[in-house]
Amino acid sequence: MAEKRKFTIPIGPQHPALKEPESFSVALKGEKILGVEIKLGYNHRGLEKACESRTFIQDIYLIERICGICSHSHSTCFIQAVEEIAGLQIPARANYIRTLVGELERVHSHLLWLGVAGHEIGFDTLLMYSWRDREVVMDVLAELTGNRVNYGINTIGGVRRDISEEQIKETAKAIDILEERTKYYVEVAQQETTIIKRLSGVGVLKHDDALRLGAVGPTARASNIARDIRKDDPYAAYAELDFKVITDNHEDIYGRTVVRLLELMESYKIIRQVLEKLPAGDICVKAPRKIPAGEALSRYEAPRGEDMHYVKANGTEKPDRVKVRAPTLANVQSVKTMLQDRNLADMPIVIAAIDPCFSCTDRMTQVTDLADNSRQVWDWEKLRSHGIEWYRQRGVDFTALNNKLKQRL
Amino acid sequence: MIKELFYLLIFPGFLFISAFALAGEYIDRKLYARFQNRVGPPWFQPLADLIKLLAKEDIVPCDANANMFKLVPVFALTAAVASIIYIPLWQSSSIYSFPGDVIVVLYLLTIPTLCFFMGGWYSTSLFARIGSVRTLTQLFAYEVPLFMSILSAAVLADSWSIKDIVNFYNSHPGYLLFNGIGFVVSMIALLGKLEKTPFDIPEAETEIVAGSFTEYSGRLLAIFRLTLDIEMVVGAALISAIFIPFGLNFSPVPAFIITVIKIELVIAMLSLARTIFARLRIDQMVNFCWKYVVPLALTQLLINFLIKGFFR
Numbered sequence: 001m002a003e004k005r006k007f008t009i010p011i012g013p014q015h016p017a018l019k020e021p022e023s024f025s026v027a028l029k030g031e032k033i034l035g036v037e038i039k040l041g042y043n044h045r046g047l048e049k050a051c052e053s054r055t056f057i058q059d060i061y062l063i064e065r066i067c068g069i070c071s072h073s074h075s076t077c078f079i080q081a082v083e084e085i086a087g088l089q090i091p092a093r094a095n096y097i098r099t100l101v102g103e104l105e106r107v108h109s110h111l112l113w114l115g116v117a118g119h120e121i122g123f124d125t126l127l128m129y130s131w132r133d134r135e136v137v138m139d140v141l142a143e144l145t146g147n148r149v150n151y152g153i154n155t156i157g158g159v160r161r162d163i164s165e166e167q168i169k170e171t172a173k174a175i176d177i178l179e180e181r182t183k184y185y186v187e188v189a190q191q192e193t194t195i196i197k198r199l200s201g202v203g204v205l206k207h208d209d210a211l212r213l214g215a216v217g218p219t220a221r222a223s224n225i226a227r228d229i230r231k232d233d234p235y236a237a238y239a240e241l242d243f244k245v246i247t248d249n250h251e252d253i254y255g256r257t258v259v260r261l262l263e264l265m266e267s268y269k270i271i272r273q274v275l276e277k278l279p280a281g282d283i284c285v286k287a288p289r290k291i292p293a294g295e296a297l298s299r300y301e302a303p304r305g306e307d308m309h310y311v312k313a314n315g316t317e318k319p320d321r322v323k324v325r326a327p328t329l330a331n332v333q334s335v336k337t338m339l340q341d342r343n344l345a346d347m348p349i350v351i352a353a354i355d356p357c358f359s360c361t362d363r364m365t366q367v368t369d370l371a372d373n374s375r376q377v378w379d380w381e382k383l384r385s386h387g388i389e390w391y392r393q394r395g396v397d398f399t400a401l402n403n404k405l406k407q408r409l
Numbered sequence: 410m411i412k413e414l415f416y417l418l419i420f421p422g423f424l425f426i427s428a429f430a431l432a433g434e435y436i437d438r439k440l441y442a443r444f445q446n447r448v449g450p451p452w453f454q455p456l457a458d459l460i461k462l463l464a465k466e467d468i469v470p471c472d473a474n475a476n477m478f479k480l481v482p483v484f485a486l487t488a489a490v491a492s493i494i495y496i497p498l499w500q501s502s503s504i505y506s507f508p509g510d511v512i513v514v515l516y517l518l519t520i521p522t523l524c525f526f527m528g529g530w531y532s533t534s535l536f537a538r539i540g541s542v543r544t545l546t547q548l549f550a551y552e553v554p555l556f557m558s559i560l561s562a563a564v565l566a567d568s569w570s571i572k573d574i575v576n577f578y579n580s581h582p583g584y585l586l587f588n589g590i591g592f593v594v595s596m597i598a599l600l601g602k603l604e605k606t607p608f609d610i611p612e613a614e615t616e617i618v619a620g621s622f623t624e625y626s627g628r629l630l631a632i633f634r635l636t637l638d639i640e641m642v643v644g645a646a647l648i649s650a651i652f653i654p655f656g657l658n659f660s661p662v663p664a665f666i667i668t669v670i671k672i673e674l675v676i677a678m679l680s681l682a683r684t685i686f687a688r689l690r691i692d693q694m695v696n697f698c699w700k701y702v703v704p705l706a707l708t709q710l711l712i713n714f715l716i717k718g719f720f721r
Contacts, residue, residue: 007535009535009536009539010535015618016614016615016618017614017615017616028539031539031691031692118687119615120615121687121688122606122607122609122613122615122687122688123606123686123687123688124445124606125444125445125684125685126687128445128446128447129445129446132446192685192687194607194686194687194688194689195687197687197689197693198687198688198689198690343690343691343692344539344616344617345610345613345616345690345691346690347616348615348616
């Protein structure tokens, strides 16, 4: 348009389109995007490291807090690895309850995504509607587990809460309401012109590109890759349940919207089957406090795609190493391809369409020295001493307290 | 002199139009909320927002041209307030009616948009600059159909004065039926002028924060927000006077009440449009306006020329 020369605008670390701090430097010519530089690492919390100094039981609750949306996914994935190392056989009822909570979580995550996508394209009515309906599933989760997020239902060897007959009836009722509402959203997505105009042909990720960049979850499935851990490598109760892997050949954001909406319908189907087939019996087996030495890799289909946890135990009650590969890490590379030569207006929705969760993804913080632009990664010791020094400069000094503590000990 | 000052500052000038604009914003926000199944704000919310903003600090960016940055909002507000003087509210004539006032109102309504552009441009922030360029791009897309649709109604009435247009349609209401296309076109153009969804591209918050207004805060932002509200009321009043002029020939009090109801109806239609559409991209918006809206406005103009030639 008016500006012919190239200029760079910063989307993030603080920007209304982003729900978490991350930085996208967008090189623009007029309204056209020439290139994008993605910088993560604003939200690194060092959870993997923190896991090593806590027991396995404590780690479940820590791991659950990796992500507020797919908390059950992370804790189940971690526990599956631990159970594999310990050689525990989980009761069937526990597996079904895990599946139930996992699917309810997928429902709430996809409805949340639908609202966010609506907001990013300036369609706030969709946001208000889908988040209102999301409250139904949040209430069910609160009823079943006691919490709206971070359910805390998993434990090594099974689950911590049983489900009563009455709760099954209530859940079935809620699923009926949600199914009806979701049908309405499918209709809206297929008929509303401005939605179709804003979503189709935007953020295109070709089948081959999706394979090459290792996309997972709905992002991959909308590029016609039938990749779903629930089918490929069944865990929990999925092997005994009947459901379809939804794929779509639109290869754009419209396809991703359709995939997520139809996956909601599949989730309702799975939840109904779980409620029907729920086997009787125990919900938990006794697990040893000390997990025998060994290592395991566990995979889980989180709402955003394949989640992967690696756990190494050394025979004590604390793990030797925990490694988390959140789905966003697999998908974030494809954003660059999707944004090439697109309009600035498509930027928020393209980023939102992979359903990013950056605090789950951050594994390190890179420090850029503004004076000479050099970059370095700090190790644990340096980070710790920097933290102590930072607080000391602001008048928070624990030296005296530490000395006192040393004398007492 | 006193009378003129009263007209300018109290009724129907600054004080009255500000109160009416805040009421209009309340109706818009409340309806928008109810359409979305939300509770919505209480009746005093727009006023509370205004007072809050007036009490806040004005921050002028270091690189900005400080004089322009501070003056531009005042220009915008002045133009918007001045335009109400030529709108008939309680009789078919406005206070200072003269032949050609419909053109003056349209021009006065364009000035705030130009001010949004200049405010964004002189604040030198990247987001504001992109927003201001978008404001101007959008202006070229909707301004032509807006002028054509309003003026085609004037062509049929054979006058450039709002008073004569209102009187003509009130004595020959049948002719109003031919202006249907013009009404739709001017509503679409008004959505663009007020930067409301689906045409809120210049201030798309998820892309460019707040567009032209990104660097504005405190009093200056309050003035801009009030300007937008006044523009909404004046635009709605103009459309209701030209396309649905009923009631203006009654005695002043019922005429005034009917006018207010009509303006609120137009605002309600704008809120409905805001509810059911997603935001378009700037290229889609320009395409839409030149491919569909301008031909529609031209059709309206042609229809009115033909009717005028054959029947009047």
